[in-house]
Amino acid sequence: MWKKSLMLTVLLVFVSLALGVCDPEATEPSPVSLPVVADNTHIEPCTNAQGWTITVTALRVALENLELTIEGETHASLREHLRELAVPTAHAHPGHYAGGEVTGELPGKLLIDFMGGHGESLGAASLLPGNYNGMNLYLRTATAADGLTADDPLVGHTAVIAGTAEKSGTVVQFEALLDVNEGTQVVGGPFALAVDAQTSAKLGLALFTIDPSEKDTLFDGLDFGELDSDGDGAVSIAAGQTAHNLLMKTFIRHDHWGVTVQ
């Protein structure tokens, strides 16, 4: 008798499971939409390694596709962490160690006027819930399609940085036109935020004239006195110059980019 019951049970299991067959379904995490603005609060006067105190008066950048990353399940090894405690290295940003899985983004082309457009809306980023700890972006060349006039100095370049450098009473006005290879990626700037469905925050895309981790500056390596070879107090930095390459190399480092939470 119990054998028949067992057989019946098995058959019922078959039928019930078979009835469970249906079209496939998938559940995607719902993205959270957070506004992103330009943040110039970290563009502050700084003194570079050559002793020049630089004050930025204009800074415009063409970039695209801001990406926001979570650490995911990747990690630095315990040994690396221990070594960090004993001998802090020069690499404290998530880009070096974290896996940086992109789960948030503000796609599209952006033209940011940091000094003239502080707080200007750049759009709304979509973020999947998670613990964010990094950001990436892609630098590009500005064109007239960005709404710039033909005589705008930014056209054909990636960034324009202007300001003054002062040292021992000597003041130099400078303007740098930076040319970065199209699509150059800045990987691993800091961005720390735990995002869930209830998160309500404004994100600021920031450029740091002073690296918050290592305290080096965006202008390290530039001796404005040497650059002002004619002594007229004005310096123009452009592609082809050593100064351009120095500044450009620093500019694309993740140390000087980040997303702040406001």
Place this chain on the structure above:
Amino acid sequence: MLRRALIFVLGLVSGWLPSSAAAEGTEDAQPPAPTETAEEDWFEGELDNSIYEARVVEQRPVLSAGASNISAAEIARSLPTSGSDALRLVPGLRIVQHSAEGKGHQLFLRGFDAVHGSDVEVLLGDVPLNERLNVHGNGYLDLYGIIPEVVSELRVHKGPFLPWQGAYATAGSAVFELGVGPQLRPGLMRTEVSQRGRLRAVVLAAPSGLPDEVFLASEAVYDAGFAADREAKRGALLASYRSPSFAGFELSTLLSAQAAAWESPGVLRFDGISEHGFYGTYDTGGGGSSERLLARIGLAREHEGTRLDLSVHGALRRFELEDNYTGFLLYEDQGDAKRQLEHARMLGASTALEQRIKRLSSALFAKLGWQLDAGDEREAQVGTSGAAWQTNRRLGARIHSLFAYAGLRMSPWRWLAMLASLRGDLFIYSAENHVLDRKAQKNLGALSPRVALSFPVHRALTLFVDYGRGFRPPEARSITAFRPGTVEDEELSQYRGGQPTVNVADAIEAGLRATPAPWLSLGTTFFATWMDREVAFDHVSNTNLELFGSRRTGAEMDLRVAPTPWLAFGADATFVDARFEHSAHRIPGTSSWLGRATATLGRDRGPHGEAELTFVTTRYLAHGASASGYALLDLCAGWRLEHFDASVLVDNALDAKVMDGVYHYASRFDLNGPRSAIPVIHYTAAAPVTARFVFTAFF
């Protein structure tokens, strides 16, 4: 004699396919009879020597709680489409095809996403099949050289508890033993055709009166594919020979040849179903081809309780693959397609010694082994024109693998059996990365203590407690990688696995097996595995990423009932909770439950049939996404005569739309749409309802 000669010729001929694309080896055979089971004094009745009858008594004692033996009869009844497909019979093991037949499966076992073999060790006899050098994945498994009709037994050892379990056995091991029993001699011819354009032919020649290990088998397959971009052709040849007396030794030889060519449909975004259909593709033009030639020679001698085994094996391998899983996400102009190419050679040798000690009902055993894997790996980005435009990888590498283990098997009391061992492995890497222009050498090792205890407390009840350590050696290219953080602002798109090391997994399990009657067997096992580091193969970057530590806990249950010689039921279920320890997130791709229920009817002659229901619950994906579970119903009905068998199989009889492999990552296949780097669900589809007609002629 003439008939045997004909079989031999047909065996060779069946390796040829009408197409020219790929060399197809062929061969094959038919499921051999179950190997002799260990008789137990309480057992009533004769051991089943049939090839098809469904009997619980096929189950024979195992050494650890998670071990099981899948008999030739079970394999024969299920009529697997390939050696790789035979792994579906392993309880708790899920295999996923994200290309077409010929490409290795993705494996899931005990909460491990073993990708293409990084955590599941597979051996052909004593020859390891996990490829330590493979451009597509660490431990890559290509099981299409195994013809299921000549598999005499598939031995499964879940967890790393036994001394002979080597590299990649972090989740477990499977051993394909080859042999053809007397029921299938002198051979057979099998043809299979499906309504979806799949053709398969198998020829087995196995002269009567010779040992099970003497046979020649070939297999040829052409599959038009159940949907676009899934055409596949392959073939295999297996030749095995054993002489009981050869200069005082038992001699055994094995030759395996295989070749395959296949198209790859790639993946489909879940949100692309409405536009492309459930079985649609993006027509990314992927595909692959592979060949392998493998040989083994073994000598064995047993004298007065001492057994000595010597063996040498070697292989030549070529593997090529082109696929594009991300569309135009990374390279808008050229597309993200990659082409991978591997040329590899392998040579290995081992010697084993076992000394039985009758007085103590015990045995001492030891084994030494060495294997050299050498080869070249290349990977390039391929543009829409098919031309390579960027070299990602050009690596030459050699890996010497040495192992030694020793242990004791003893049964001091009737209620205790113990298998304790200590295993050491050494890996000597040398590699030259031509892209990074770096040469490197590295020696890595692992020490693996293991103990398996079984307690046959009653003739119908055995308890098990096991502990063991498994390990996974790193892939060769990792030793040439820059150390993370040592290159300022280096775009970390190359290997990011951190410091290469041998990853180890510590595992425990406890279980019981009850056989209260010859027709009833049931068992349950509780297991837990901790892994210091987890490595996930990333198809986007084709790299293994170092992850936080992980742990897996779960339980397995199985039941087999055979109330009559012509009727049997079987069911198994596995529960596993697999998570990363740091985040408590589930390991992507795993599911909490999976299992199977089977009903089998029939004997050696007359009508027979089988129904099998496989179920998998929700698959957990990265970033909190998930994909629904599924249930697959497979049916088989047929009629056996003395020299013929005709069977009709209906796979996926309910025509369920099943997402076989499911993944969560970013892609861009529509260039007209906006680019987004946010991950979405992608899947590969399992085959829709497919009817196969299988005709077998026994000689």
